[in-house]
Amino acid sequence: MAQLGLFIIGAFAALFLVLAPPPAAAQMKMEGGHGAAHNQRGKPASAHGAHQADTRPTKIPEHLDVARTKFSEQAKFSVNVTSRLDPVTINKMHSWVLNLKNPDGKPVRDAKLDISGGMPMHGHGLSTAPRVTKNLGDGKYLIEGVRFNMAGWWELKIVIDSGHHKDNVTFNLILK
Numbered sequence: 153m154a155q156l157g158l159f160i161i162g163a164f165a166a167l168f169l170v171l172a173p174p175p176a177a178a179q180m181k182m183e184g185g186h187g188a189a190h191n192q193r194g195k196p197a198s199a200h201g202a203h204q205a206d207t208r209p210t211k212i213p214e215h216l217d218v219a220r221t222k223f224s225e226q227a228k229f230s231v232n233v234t235s236r237l238d239p240v241t242i243n244k245m246h247s248w249v250l251n252l253k254n255p256d257g258k259p260v261r262d263a264k265l266d267i268s269g270g271m272p273m274h275g276h277g278l279s280t281a282p283r284v285t286k287n288l289g290d291g292k293y294l295i296e297g298v299r300f301n302m303a304g305w306w307e308l309k310i311v312i313d314s315g316h317h318k319d320n321v322t323f324n325l326i327l328k
């Protein structure tokens with residue numbers, strides 16, 4: 153008899169546990185959802201907008217430098233890039249030749265080049281991993297595996313390490 157009583161109490165307790173959580177959980181969820189929605193309409197939403205403006209340009213700069221020959225950022229090198237696909241079009245794998253000189257115009261041979269890039273307005277990188285596949289001599293380097301997969305403003309960034317100097321340069325492209 154005592155065992156049956158315990159069983160009944162146990163069954164009620166189990167039933168209560170099964171039934172009780174859903175309304176409580178649902179209520180908590182609603183409160184959480186309401187809180188999150190409220191926050192999104194409030195301060196965090198504007199903070200998020202400011203964050204986006206800080207990190208990503210919303211339009212192409214008016215006087216964007218699209219030169220193919222320029223000095224590296226600290227003027228350690230003079231760098232020229234020439235695409236073997238001319239004009240550069242999207243979705244086509246192609247290669248570039250980089251011509252590296254010191255500021256006096258003497259070729260810089262046997263440098264190490266690291267290539268990256270992406271779209272400043274979209275916040276993504278290159279769709280491929282271009283790299284130097286051949287030292288063409290006389291300060292010229294073949295970069296293979298370049299492909300731009302959409303129209304717009306692209307940056308091609310090159311880190312140059314000559315052994316004596318390390319510097320980087322960024323080339324801009326606007327593709328249609």
Ligand SMILES: [Cu+2]
Nearest residue numbers: 271274276302
């Ligand atoms: Cu993009």
